[in-house]
Amino acid sequence: MVKRRSVGQLYALIALPLLILLLFCYVPMLGVLISFQDYSIFKGFFHSRWVGLAVFEEIFRNKSFWNALRNTLSLNALNLVLGFPAPIALALLLNEVRSRPFKRLLQSTLYLPHFLSWAIIGSMALQLLGDHTGIVNALIERAGGTIIPFLSNKWAWLFTYQGVWIWQSAGWGTILYLAAMTGINPELFEAAEVDGAGRWRKMWSITLPGIAPTMIILLVLQIGRAVNIGFEQPYMLGNDLVQNFSEVISTYVYQVGIKSARFNVGTAVGLFQSVVGLVLLLGANAISKRSGGEGIW
Amino acid sequence: MKRLALALVALAVVSMAFAAPQRTLKLEIFDRGNLQPGVLENGPPAQWIQKAFGDPNNVKIEWVLVPRPKEVEKLNLMMAAGDAPDLCFTYDAVLVANYANQGGLADLTKLMTSSGSTLASFVGKEALDYGVFDGKQYAVPGKRQLLGISGTWIRKDWLDKLGLPVPKTRDEWLKAVRLFKEKDPGKVGANLVPVGDAGLNINLAYSFYKPSAERERSGWIGPSSTRPNHDMGIAGVKEGLKFANMLNAEGLLPKDWALWPKNDMLNLQGLVSNGYVGTITNNLAYPWFYNLMPAIQKNAPDCVWAPCDPFTNSEGKAPKYIYSPIGIFNFVPASSKNADLVVKYLNWMADLKNMTKIMFGDAGVHYDLDANGLIIPRKLTGDQVWEAGNILDRTIILNGRPYDSIDKAIMAQTAAWVDAKYPAKAFIDHYKMVQKDGVPPVRIANPPDTLAKQGTQLMDKAEEMMKQLIMAKPAEFDAMFDSLLKEWLDMGGRQVKADMLAQYDKEHK
Numbered sequence: 001m002v003k004r005r006s007v008g009q010l011y012a013l014i015a016l017p018l019l020i021l022l023l024f025c026y027v028p029m030l031g032v033l034i035s036f037q038d039y040s041i042f043k044g045f046f047h048s049r050w051v052g053l054a055v056f057e058e059i060f061r062n063k064s065f066w067n068a069l070r071n072t073l074s075l076n077a078l079n080l081v082l083g084f085p086a087p088i089a090l091a092l093l094l095n096e097v098r099s100r101p102f103k104r105l106l107q108s109t110l111y112l113p114h115f116l117s118w119a120i121i122g123s124m125a126l127q128l129l130g131d132h133t134g135i136v137n138a139l140i141e142r143a144g145g146t147i148i149p150f151l152s153n154k155w156a157w158l159f160t161y162q163g164v165w166i167w168q169s170a171g172w173g174t175i176l177y178l179a180a181m182t183g184i185n186p187e188l189f190e191a192a193e194v195d196g197a198g199r200w201r202k203m204w205s206i207t208l209p210g211i212a213p214t215m216i217i218l219l220v221l222q223i224g225r226a227v228n229i230g231f232e233q234p235y236m237l238g239n240d241l242v243q244n245f246s247e248v249i250s251t252y253v254y255q256v257g258i259k260s261a262r263f264n265v266g267t268a269v270g271l272f273q274s275v276v277g278l279v280l281l282l283g284a285n286a287i288s289k290r291s292g293g294e295g296i297w
Numbered sequence: 298m299k300r301l302a303l304a305l306v307a308l309a310v311v312s313m314a315f316a317a318p319q320r321t322l323k324l325e326i327f328d329r330g331n332l333q334p335g336v337l338e339n340g341p342p343a344q345w346i347q348k349a350f351g352d353p354n355n356v357k358i359e360w361v362l363v364p365r366p367k368e369v370e371k372l373n374l375m376m377a378a379g380d381a382p383d384l385c386f387t388y389d390a391v392l393v394a395n396y397a398n399q400g401g402l403a404d405l406t407k408l409m410t411s412s413g414s415t416l417a418s419f420v421g422k423e424a425l426d427y428g429v430f431d432g433k434q435y436a437v438p439g440k441r442q443l444l445g446i447s448g449t450w451i452r453k454d455w456l457d458k459l460g461l462p463v464p465k466t467r468d469e470w471l472k473a474v475r476l477f478k479e480k481d482p483g484k485v486g487a488n489l490v491p492v493g494d495a496g497l498n499i500n501l502a503y504s505f506y507k508p509s510a511e512r513e514r515s516g517w518i519g520p521s522s523t524r525p526n527h528d529m530g531i532a533g534v535k536e537g538l539k540f541a542n543m544l545n546a547e548g549l550l551p552k553d554w555a556l557w558p559k560n561d562m563l564n565l566q567g568l569v570s571n572g573y574v575g576t577i578t579n580n581l582a583y584p585w586f587y588n589l590m591p592a593i594q595k596n597a598p599d600c601v602w603a604p605c606d607p608f609t610n611s612e613g614k615a616p617k618y619i620y621s622p623i624g625i626f627n628f629v630p631a632s633s634k635n636a637d638l639v640v641k642y643l644n645w646m647a648d649l650k651n652m653t654k655i656m657f658g659d660a661g662v663h664y665d666l667d668a669n670g671l672i673i674p675r676k677l678t679g680d681q682v683w684e685a686g687n688i689l690d691r692t693i694i695l696n697g698r699p700y701d702s703i704d705k706a707i708m709a710q711t712a713a714w715v716d717a718k719y720p721a722k723a724f725i726d727h728y729k730m731v732q733k734d735g736v737p738p739v740r741i742a743n744p745p746d747t748l749a750k751q752g753t754q755l756m757d758k759a760e761e762m763m764k765q766l767i768m769a770k771p772a773e774f775d776a777m778f779d780s781l782l783k784e785w786l787d788m789g790g791r792q793v794k795a796d797m798l799a800q801y802d803k804e805h806k
Contacts (some may be wrong), residue, residue, distance in 0.1 A: 043399075043400075044379075130556055133553045152768070240559065241761075242766040259371070259754075260750065260751070261370075263377065
């Protein structure tokens with residue numbers, strides 16, 4: 001009896017969050033139907049004409065869409081190679097810092113950029129990395145070197161983008177890894193020390209395997225997000241000269257869906273993105289599980 | 298006694314039941330981000346409009362702020378959500394036609410005859426016709442007073458030091474800016490920017506366009522179809538871009554201009570107000586350049602700007618794009634129940650007395666009239682100020698000032714800057730240059746669907762391509778232009794242009 005009542009209470013507790021989830025996450029999903037309509041803002045959801053897959057056909061015929069998709073995938077792939085290891089390396093380094101106050105100071109400093117808005121970072125990047133007006137290139141020129149087109153050459157921009165991402169996010173990304181590291185049994189380190197293991201050996205044989213499950217889960221999640229990309233970063237860091245590389249799906253949706261008021265096209269691109277994302281996520285999860293690692297469920 | 302009391306109560310109840318309830322009228326207004334919060338909704342003009350129009354009509358007025366740079370996006374979202382204000386507006390003619398054709402706008406034809414007579418005669422038939430779609434008055438365009446768009450200024454003090462006349466042709470202009478770079482007459486060193494325009498300025502571009510007939514121009518794509526400098530496919534664009542590419546390669550344009558955000562004004566304004574710039578082309582409808590005069594005076598006391606009109610084409614003319622005789626399109630969404638109040642409000646505003654008050658406040662308090670009948674705003678501070686900011690934003694049926702002559706309108710607009718250096722004549726001369734050889738836009742009353750769908754994308758793409766072309770290495774320019782032009786035409790440019798021409802032919806049989 002007692003048990004049943006407490007279960008009832010738990011259901012009552014979770015009812016409100018579930019309702020919110022239903023109301024704000026599931027019900028709006030019905031809106032994806034407009035991607036199959038010749039949607040008119042005046043006729044609305046219920047009276048717009050049904051056109052089947054015509055909107056998708058239009059998108060797939062459009063070169064700009066494939067360009068945006070390619071850029072999204074390549075920026076994310078590059079991010080996987082350059083950006084993914086960065087917080088791991090940083091966490092390993094932080095873990096080796098002996099002085100606690102110094103470690104705290106370092107951590108706080110590293111977290112700071114995470115709280116800056118991309119609008120600010122974007123204008124900072126222009127001030128620092130502009131071809132002729134940026135400080136970095138001014139210093140290079142003064143030292144007699146040739147300027148680096150960080151923002152104006154599209155190939156250089158790819159790496160500027162990643163560099164700025166790492167600067168902004170790597171510090172914040174260490175949090176999960178540092179938490180995982182504190183979960184490692186200290187006896188393992190002590191035993192290794194008795195056996196004469198040095199710092200590198202301990203890092204390689206204890207710390208890294210200790211945080212491997214966390215790494216794999218984050219990796220699977222990141223692969224699942226390969227077709228997703230934030231709006232602010234490419235929009236604020238990009239400029240018209242590198243548009244061939246900086247136009248990604250999110251900015252494309254803004255361009256076509258919002259600026260040109262073609263809400264059905266924007267929605268269709270979003271739907272396509274979600275479907276591909278789901279496939280990638282399931283795939284990465286299956287591979288991770290099959291190869292004996294952890295999955296996210 | 299009892300009976301009387303009862304009768305009184307009954308009367309009170311009946312009269313309460315029959316008194317019309319107060320109605321709420323929502324009016325759009327541009328927020329340009331240059332005013333204190335609250336001023337637009339609650340400042341003196343807003344309060345006065347409530348008192349003079351709202352209260353007598355039992356109407357509560359609410360202002361809906363829309364950020365100026367994102368007006369179209371915001372408007373689309375409000376229309377889609379069905380909560381757009383009762384009075385909306387936009388400069389985008391294609392958008393208005395699109396709304397009207399989709400049945401999204403209220404038909405104002407009858408209201409205009411029944412309660413819009415002052416408004417109709419103020420705006421005039423020519424302008425009103427632009428708001429007619431399918432024979433019905435769906436929008437009330439404002440009247441535009443000054444049709445010129447952009448004019449060029451050049452540093453007179455630098456020309457004088459170099460012994461050069463004010464340039465009258467493109468070649469003279471080029472010679473002058475090259476000498477600015479070589480001789481640095483203002484001694485501004487590394488900060489020098491001989492040509493202030495970021496990229497290709499519209500008058501320069503136009504001087505390279507092949508002179509063309511109206512029918513050809515009907516296929517030109519530009520913002521609201523007014524300014525054709527976002528179209529890769531106009532004959533002569535290539536030569537113009539090549540010229541700008543040369544300016545860039547010679548270091549005559551501002552440094553890193555291509556990295557500035559789209560429509561960025563801050564960087565250029567900074568350079569101009571510090572006195573670093575040799576020549577610029579300014580938009581007359583948004584005269585930021587004039588507003589910088591005090592700063593220029595302080596930072597570069599020797600600086601004197603002179604108007605010039607140097608961008609001559611193959612025929613020796615200096616053609617420029619000018620506006621249609623209309624300002625902003627005012628309209629009422631079909632979802633609104635207050636179309637009658639909107640027409641009534643605009644009709645009330647069309648009374649010059651009311652319009653002048655909304656713009657300037659009271660004579661003898663906020664402004665004085667000078668000998669020419671010009672309104673000279675007093676220099677007031679704090680609570681006494683009528684309103685700062687762009688006064689055109691509230692009196693949306695007139696893009697201009699309430700004067701009967703253009704000279705007066707210009708003198709009034711520039712009165713604050715007139716001094717020994719800049720006599721009123723300089724500004725009037727400038728305006729005459731801006732209008733000289735002007736080419737008005739070609740009107741297509743019902744723009745094709747493809748333009749509404751792809752126009753924004755094509756224009757943004759053209760802007761990007763033009764930036765890339767001007768920044769390109771001169772040796773790579775030709776090949777790059779050909780491939781970008783093909784890409785632009787393939788992505789929709791060709792189709793949209795063909796559709797616009799076809800629609801033009803249909804409307805001009």
